[in-house]
Amino acid sequence: MSDTGSVPSRRGLLFGGAAIAAGTLAAGCTSNEEKEPAAAAQTAGGGDNDKPGKHVTIGFSAPAADHGWLAAITKNAQAQAKRYSDVTFKPVEPTNDINQQISAVESLISAKVDALVLQPNDGGQLNQVARKAMDAGIPVVNLDRVFPDKLSYRTWIGGDNYGMGVAAGHYVGRRLKEKGIAKPVIVEVQGIATLPLTQERSKGFADALKSYGFSVTARQDAKFTVETGNQVAANLLQAHKRIDALWNQDDDQGVGVLAAIKQAGRKEFFMVGAAGSANAMREIKSGGVLEATVTYSPTMAGSAVRVARLIAQGKGLSDLVELQVPQSLTLASETVTKQNVDRYLPLGFES
Template structure:
């Protein structure tokens, strides 16, 4: 278990350094070595031909989490594809007031568009609205602002669908095994976030169609350490488990370590987000049988959309002349049968 946690710590350290480098200055368009599992950019098209020069501001939480680190890397990598884009990333932070101040600095700099992944959508709603009122279109990434006037376009994953996919996988397998009254354990991310609540609702709704329900659930804050602690507590509380759903593959590193330490093998596990670490576990054929995607490539898409909006363009594949108000990514279930197809999109935990 210690080895897994230390490896994670080293990865986090590298991610933080990478994110800090992004924030140090405006990014030009110099080529940069990329890691396939960390950076994904979209292929070029008619809309990718050089147009009006725009500056895109970017703000996200601190990269103390593999998924967040990949968000920052994907955003920077996509911006580098365009000779007409200057990418201006502010220092990532988990402090609400510091993120508000950082976004304020981008507003004062009069950037052409702003891609913003807030630590908390409700708490950053006002500063996002301030940007919109100043004529700066905001592309709201992932954690949504409650006020639709605070963003031009939202792009993110299907959290409800993620829960449904996990519930369908577990429900189908338990039904096929003839299990009745199963013990189903759920480990959430941050329980207070709407995205977590959507995931749990989707999971519960899907299980209900099979006549099942969640036996116990607890949140693990999206961290390896808390994931390890919460899993250990749930394993001690339930001497027999039939299935476990863990919302987040990053915290899943700690969850898996706890399971291995307890030497529990009577159940199967489903993850969430689609990390490379989880996909390797799935391919190896262990307790973790599946994960449901929530890809950080959404940051690449957010940069593309911000550029189009700032340049007054629409999406060439659509009839409409303007970029849509919201774009929801599909939640795809990754299993041993299709894991090789999804591995290039995995991010390192």
Template sequence: MPEILTSVARRRFLLGGALVGAGALAASCTGNEPADGGGENPAVSNAGTDNDAPGETVIIGFSAPAADHGWIAAISRNAQAQAEQYSDIDFRAVEPTNDIQQQIAAVESLINDGVNAIVVLPNDGEQLNAVARQAMDAGIPVVNLDRIFPDPLSFRTYIGGDNYGMGVAAGHYIGRRLQEEGVENPIIAEVAGIETLPLTQQRSDGFRAALETYGFEVDISQGAQFTVESGQEVMSNILQARDEIHAVWNHDDDQGIGVLAAIEQAGRNEFFLVGGAGSSDMMAQIANPDSVVEATVTYNPSMASSAIRLARLIAQGRGMSDLVEHAVPQNIVLASETITADNVEEYQDLGFES
């Protein structure tokens, strides 16, 4: 069986395993040993700065969607592994779920338990806004991860990726490459994510804005569902619709496994591809000179590790030692970086398995 098609089968198997094992995160932990990443090293920061000096023990609650996607699985794994770096963190992860009402109930249970801080990646920021505000009103600081709550009073600190910046980074990489090759009127394809989501729209808007600076535009775009199966279906449709393509941007490295399977099945390689997120799978493709994948733009699940570190400092009443200010900032948006063959080794520690 070809390598990419084998990866598709492996991804489907791992998906089932992730759902079975997700409940293990509910256990409390205060140890200092790194978590077992199931063959993958979680993205954590080791103790060593002034901020890492032991302080008052704090209870940090954590809630995230179910691990039915490689990026989400890495979010939960990174959060737990980072918490285990500190002897002064009592980590309380509730059962991950994709059910809105169940996640609301889980966060309410953390509030009732009187935790010192809550880190939450909501299934839907708007629908969980009220329970996050409930926590804040109860004096429990909330670190809002990735999907933002619409009410600023519902979180103490927000940390997330730059969706518009992802599109900009991908657009500049593709634009420069095609310009350097002297390609005129290139056929540029886009495999987007869920088109109704604001984050997908932001990624597409940034992509188009960057391409415009080179005089280029997207020729064909179709939304997928951030899954292997949808990526394969959408890329197959695009390949059937265009006999020639010069470049492809795929919004999500998880669905990228399916995108590559469709490319392999079609036997096409006249174009290059840029991914999105920074998975270990895409980094391996980038390092392979025979792959169509030349780059991926980051949207790192390492943000969960940072969220735990921020929640600890906030709960202990400390600021960030690298900043002059005495308190943790309210908003932190991570830059989207471009990973290529020239720097791929530098990013291996942040990769996640699709």
């Protein structure tokens, strides 16, 4: 794409964008090559951004896949990149070592990739190397764990942790009202209690429950692991002879939670999960204690690759009037139940 004429330059697109948030990504997007791009954006019927354009190289770095959700992040990014003949996907070795990830990102900067999709192990500790990429003219699509400095990324895309809690809380609240339970026993199995994302999920859950006149009876963290999920659930089941609803904040650790419930033979309550794993959806479909899960889908990595391609090619989103990809994209937390599980199952990840 040319940097001359009425179309904004790549650097202008990179650093001059308006910061607007969008809940969902358009599947089809329209090029900004027209003489009247705003009018074209409003009238486009699906656009043609999926057609081959300028060839671009997209660098990719993420943490090691020691968790089902994290493994799905890399798989989704790779699968999306393969859809485009005009994209060369350049991943580096996944790692949980901060210094190794910094070095890997520096290698992508040296390789002069056209865009970089980066899910940092820690946003604060990788902030400077992301800023280094931006200063070198490489747009960074910050995935999931946000950098504290907005100058360190062109666009952030991720899930809504507070919204996950709200969605779970509304499901639990409505179901308890339907059952006519006035003073329910509600237990919550958290992820890692000290993480802001865990705290945001808990706050959203509590806020939604409050609108029904309910509150959490007991809460314990399970470290996002199957083993700890099993132990924590067993402890909660032993401590509460009656439970009306259980919210588990992570479907990966939910494998252990469900095992503890089945081992205890408890069936008097219903459970809601979180993240949207395939095994959780299969449990929902089977009609057991797990009735629903709220999404925090790793498909966001595929969307991040699509966004990086658009930015590198100087394109925008077809359903928006603006010329540029938004600065922030927060994905909706959707509630998966037995009624709609077949639609969501293809997007589920394996725990």
